[in-house]
Amino acid sequence: MAIHFDLTLIVTMIISLLAGGFIGVFIYSSLLRSKKQAANQIIEQAKKQAEKIRRDSHYKLKSELQQKRNAFLKEIRQKEEKASRLENENIRREKALRREENQLKIKEARLENKEKKINELEQLLYEKHKKVDFLIEEQNKRLEKIANLTIEEAKHELMKNLESQAKLEAVQLVKDIKEEAKEKAQREAKEIIAQAIENLAYEFTMESTLATVELPSERFKGMIIGREGRNIRAFEEATGVKVIVDDTPELIVLSGYDPVAREIARLAMEYLIKGKTINVNTIQQMVNRATKEVNRSIQKAAEETLRELKITNVHPKMREALGRLKYRYSYGQNMLQHSKEVAYIAGSMAAELGFNVNLARRAGLFHDIGKAVSNNSEGSHVTLGLELAEACREHEIVKNAILAHHEEAEPIHPISVLVTAADKISGSRPGARRDTLEAYTKRITKLEEIGNSFEGVAKTYAISAGREIRVIVEPDKITDEQAMVLSTDIASKIRETMEFPGQIKVCVIRQTIISKYTDDFEDNMNFEH
Structure with missing residues (x-):
C-alpha cells in the first residue's frame, strides 16, 4: 500500500510539474504576444503622429506660401495701378501740351497776320498822307488865285473842299483798323463794362x-x-x-x-x-x-433744379453755387431761371441732333455758375466759373461751355456751340430782361425810325430783340464809302437819343443786282457790300 501511495504521489507531482510547465509556457507566450501588440500599437501611434506632424507642416508651409503669393500679387497690382495712373496722367499732360502748342501756333499765326496788316496799314497811311499833302497843295494854289478872299475865308474854303474827301479816306482807313480789332474789342469792352456795372456801380444798377x-x-x-x-x-x-x-x-x-x-x-x-x-x-x-x-x-433751390433737370453727381460746391443763383440778377433777369432755360434749350437741340442730352443740360445749367461767386471775388464770371468747375472736377465739355459762351475759347464739342446759342436765345428773347411788351415795341419802333430818318435809306429792320438793326440803302444814292459813314452816323444818333443796356449793332447793307440776257442763256449776278 505504501508503494502504491508513493507512485500515486510521484505521478501526481510529475503531472503537476508538467501542467505547471505548460501553464508557464502559455503565460510566457501570452506575455510575449501582449508585449508585441503593445510595441506594434506604439509604432502605429508613432507613425500616425509623424504623419500628422508632416501634414501640419505641409499645410503651414502651403499657407505661408499662399500668403506670400497674395502679398506679392497685391504689390504687383498696386504697382500696375500706379503705373496706369502715371501713364494716364502723362497722356493727359501730353494732350494739354499739344493743345497749348496748337494755341501758341494759332496765336503766332495771328500775330504774323496782324504784323503784316500793320505794315500794310502803315504803307497805306503813308500813301494817304502823301495824297492829302498833294491835295492841300493844289487847293492852296487855287486859293492863291482868288484875290478877294481873306486868310480865314481861304482856310474855310479849303477845309470845306477837303472835308468830304478826307472823311471818306479816313473811313476806309478806320475800317481796316476796326475790322482787325472789332471782334476782340467788342467782346472785351462788353465784358468789362457789364462786369463793372453788375458788380460795382450800384448807382447805375x-x-x-x-x-x-x-x-x-x-x-x-x-x-x-x-x-x-x-x-x-x-x-x-x-x-x-x-x-x-x-x-x-x-x-x-x-x-x-x-x-x-x-x-x-x-x-x-x-x-x-x-x-x-x-x-x-x-x-x-x-x-x-x-x-x-x-x-x-x-x-432747396439747387435740389429742385437738379431734380427737375435730372442731373446727378454734382459736387457740393457746385450745388451751393447753383442755389445762390436764385438771388442773382443780370439786367433784371434771374440767373437761376436763365440757367434752367439755357439747360432746357440746349438739351432740346442736343436731342434733335443726337448728342448727349444730359451733358448738354449740365453744360447749359452751369455755363454762368461763376456769377454766383463773382460779387465777392476778383475776375470775370467766366474765369471764376472755370476755376470752380475745375476744382469740382466737372466734365471737360462743361468747362469748355463756360469759356466758349463768351468766346474766350474755341468750342471743343458741338454741345458748347449749342450752349452758346441757347444762352443768346434766353438772353435776347422779348420779355427775358424785365421788358414790358409796350416798352419793347417802342424801342423797336424807335430804332427803325432812327434808321429810316437818314437820306438814301430804303428800309430799316430791328432784329434780335433790338440788339441789331439792318439798314437797307438805295445803291444808286449811297456809295460803299458813304455806307460806312452812314453806319457810324446811325450808331451815334442811337447813342444820343436812346437809353439801352449792352450794345446795338448797326449793319448797313448796300446791294446791287445786275441782270444780263442773251439769246442762249440768262446770267444773273448778285453783289452784296
Missing part, C-alpha cells in the same frame, strides 16, 4: 443791388438806428449790407453787392421789426436765423 423793407410806423427808424447809431452799425457789421434810412415814409433801403447777403439782411430786418425788439444781441440772433433760412432756401 439800383434794381440788382437794393432791397426795401416796409416799416409799420416811423418810430421803427429810430429803433433801427439806436442810441448813437449802435444798432445800425451792429446790423451793417453783422450782414455786410448798408442800411439807408432817409425821408421816405415807412420804408428803409438795404444796399449791397452780394445778393445773398442782401437777402439775409432783408429777412433779418423783417424778423427784428416783427419782434419789435432791436438791440445788439437780437440783431445777431436774427441775422443767424436769417442766414440759416437763406441757406435752406439755397439748398
Whole structure:
C-alpha cells in the first residue's frame, strides 16, 4: 500500500510539474504576444503622429506660401495701378501740351497776320498822307488865285473842299483798323463794362443791388438806428449790407453787392421789426436765423433744379453755387431761371441732333455758375466759373461751355456751340430782361425810325430783340464809302437819343443786282457790300 501511495504521489507531482510547465509556457507566450501588440500599437501611434506632424507642416508651409503669393500679387497690382495712373496722367499732360502748342501756333499765326496788316496799314497811311499833302497843295494854289478872299475865308474854303474827301479816306482807313480789332474789342469792352456795372456801380444798377423793407410806423427808424447809431452799425457789421434810412415814409433801403447777403439782411430786418425788439444781441440772433433760412432756401433751390433737370453727381460746391443763383440778377433777369432755360434749350437741340442730352443740360445749367461767386471775388464770371468747375472736377465739355459762351475759347464739342446759342436765345428773347411788351415795341419802333430818318435809306429792320438793326440803302444814292459813314452816323444818333443796356449793332447793307440776257442763256449776278 505504501508503494502504491508513493507512485500515486510521484505521478501526481510529475503531472503537476508538467501542467505547471505548460501553464508557464502559455503565460510566457501570452506575455510575449501582449508585449508585441503593445510595441506594434506604439509604432502605429508613432507613425500616425509623424504623419500628422508632416501634414501640419505641409499645410503651414502651403499657407505661408499662399500668403506670400497674395502679398506679392497685391504689390504687383498696386504697382500696375500706379503705373496706369502715371501713364494716364502723362497722356493727359501730353494732350494739354499739344493743345497749348496748337494755341501758341494759332496765336503766332495771328500775330504774323496782324504784323503784316500793320505794315500794310502803315504803307497805306503813308500813301494817304502823301495824297492829302498833294491835295492841300493844289487847293492852296487855287486859293492863291482868288484875290478877294481873306486868310480865314481861304482856310474855310479849303477845309470845306477837303472835308468830304478826307472823311471818306479816313473811313476806309478806320475800317481796316476796326475790322482787325472789332471782334476782340467788342467782346472785351462788353465784358468789362457789364462786369463793372453788375458788380460795382450800384448807382447805375439800383434794381440788382437794393432791397426795401416796409416799416409799420416811423418810430421803427429810430429803433433801427439806436442810441448813437449802435444798432445800425451792429446790423451793417453783422450782414455786410448798408442800411439807408432817409425821408421816405415807412420804408428803409438795404444796399449791397452780394445778393445773398442782401437777402439775409432783408429777412433779418423783417424778423427784428416783427419782434419789435432791436438791440445788439437780437440783431445777431436774427441775422443767424436769417442766414440759416437763406441757406435752406439755397439748398432747396439747387435740389429742385437738379431734380427737375435730372442731373446727378454734382459736387457740393457746385450745388451751393447753383442755389445762390436764385438771388442773382443780370439786367433784371434771374440767373437761376436763365440757367434752367439755357439747360432746357440746349438739351432740346442736343436731342434733335443726337448728342448727349444730359451733358448738354449740365453744360447749359452751369455755363454762368461763376456769377454766383463773382460779387465777392476778383475776375470775370467766366474765369471764376472755370476755376470752380475745375476744382469740382466737372466734365471737360462743361468747362469748355463756360469759356466758349463768351468766346474766350474755341468750342471743343458741338454741345458748347449749342450752349452758346441757347444762352443768346434766353438772353435776347422779348420779355427775358424785365421788358414790358409796350416798352419793347417802342424801342423797336424807335430804332427803325432812327434808321429810316437818314437820306438814301430804303428800309430799316430791328432784329434780335433790338440788339441789331439792318439798314437797307438805295445803291444808286449811297456809295460803299458813304455806307460806312452812314453806319457810324446811325450808331451815334442811337447813342444820343436812346437809353439801352449792352450794345446795338448797326449793319448797313448796300446791294446791287445786275441782270444780263442773251439769246442762249440768262446770267444773273448778285453783289452784296
